[in-house]
Amino acid sequence: GAGVSQSPRYKVAKRGQDVALRCDPISGHVSLFWYQQALGQGPEFLTYFQNEAQLDKSGLPSDRFFAERPEGSVSTLKIQRTQQEDSAVYLCASSPRLWDEQFFGPGTRLTVL
Amino acid sequence: AQSVTQLDSHVSVSEGTPVLLRCNYSSSYSPSLFWYVQHPNKGLQLLLKYTSAATLVKGINGFEAEFKKSETSFHLTKPSAHMSDAAEYFCVVSVLFDSNYKLTFGKGTLLTVNP
Numbered sequence: 001g002a003g004v005s006q007s008p009r010y011k012v013a014k015r016g017q018d019v020a021l022r023c024d025p026i027s028g029h030v031s032l033f034w035y036q037q038a039l040g041q042g043p044e045f046l047t048y049f050q051n052e053a054q055l056d057k058s059g060l061p062s063d064r065f066f067a068e069r070p071e072g073s074v075s076t077l078k079i080q081r082t083q084q085e086d087s088a089v090y091l092c093a094s095s096p097r098l099w100d101e102q103f104f105g106p107g108t109r110l111t112v113l
Numbered sequence: 114a115q116s117v118t119q120l121d122s123h124v125s126v127s128e129g130t131p132v133l134l135r136c137n138y139s140s141s142y143s144p145s146l147f148w149y150v151q152h153p154n155k156g157l158q159l160l161l162k163y164t165s166a167a168t169l170v171k172g173i174n175g176f177e178a179e180f181k182k183s184e185t186s187f188h189l190t191k192p193s194a195h196m197s198d199a200a201e202y203f204c205v206v207s208v209l210f211d212s213n214y215k216l217t218f219g220k221g222t223l224l225t226v227n228p
Contacts, residue, residue, distance in 0.1 A: 004156070033216075042117075042203050042218030043157070056215065091157070098214050099145075099207075104157040 002026070004105035006092050012111045013082045021077045021108045025094030032075050033102060034067055035091040043091050049075060050098065082112045115140040115206045119219035127227045132191040134222045136204030139185065146187045147205040147216070148178055157203070163187065174198070199226045 005024045013019050025032050030051055035043035036059075045059040051072035060067070064083075069075040079086055089109050093102035120135040138144060148160040161172025168180040178189045187204060204219040 035216075035218075040220075042220045043216075044218070045215040048215065059215070093157075099209050101159050101162065102216065104149075106154070106156045 004092055004094055004103050006090075006105040006108050008108060009106065010109050010111075012113065014113055015082060015084060017082050018078065018080045019082055019110065021079075021090050021110070023075045023077070023092030023094075023105060025073065025075070025092070026103055027073075029094035029096055029103075030072075031095045031098050031100075031102075032069060033093040033095075034075070034077050035093065036061075037089040037091055037107070039088070046077070046090075079110075082110075084112050086110060087112045115142075115144065115208055115217050117204050117206050117217055117219035119202075119204050119222050121222050122220065123223045123225070125225040125227060126194045128196055129193050132189070132194045132198065132224065134189040134202050134204075134224065136187045136189065136219060137185050138187060138204070138206045140206055140208055142208045145207045145209075146178075146180060147207070148172065148176070148187075148189050149203045149205060149218075151201040151203065151221075153200075160189070160202075194224075194226045196226050196228065199224055 007022045033048040034046040037043040047057040047067050049069045064080045066078045089107040091107045093104045095102045116139045118137045146163040149157045151157050161170045163170045163180045171177045176191050201221045205216050207216045
């Protein structure tokens with residue numbers, strides 16, 4: 001079956017631009033997670049959803065970062081007024097339930113010039 | 114709080130020789146522990162997980178890991194490396210507490226397999 005998909009796979013933005021990153025989880029998966037992976041580092045937790053509810057956003061680095069999952073399936077991570085330090089790979093993962101195995105998408109590589 | 118330390122940023126082995134990737138963890142509660150592998154331009158894939166059952170965990174592709182509570186370690190091993198094992202490996206700890214759940218990743222170990 002289809003796995004987690006993310007789009008775009010690559011995004012180049014000028015500093016100050018807004019970007020939107022999309023995640024399509026595996027159908028039926030209740031939990032959805034976003035991670036940020038800087039170059040040479042492990043992924044770091046940003047936020048997660050149970051269905052449409054955002055239950056933890058403690059990892060979002062600033063109020064420029066915003067995530068939503070309005071219908072409990074597709075999720076969008078939005079970054080406003082991008083800065084160079086936002087350059088990273090953004091990973092999305094989904095799982096059937098909160099504590100189940102997480103299935104990761106291929107990521108979106110964001111480069112801010 | 115929880116944290117993971119991967120003791121080697123890079124491990125290089127010859128094909129057919131054993132692999133050892135070291136991981137130590139810290140957690141205030143009973144943790145679940147995972148190893149994930151990341152091949153270039155591919156998503157993270159779960160190798161194996163420990164969730165308080167048997168302390169010796171077998172995973173995919175011949176990998177296994179042993180949970181040692183006294184040493185707070187969860188080292189990943191494989192008896193014989195294959196060229197296709199070359200990738201980045203992440204040790205991960207998670208705790209489910211009060212409806213909060215998140216994965217905390219180590220910084221990764223790059224495994225190189227030489228012919």
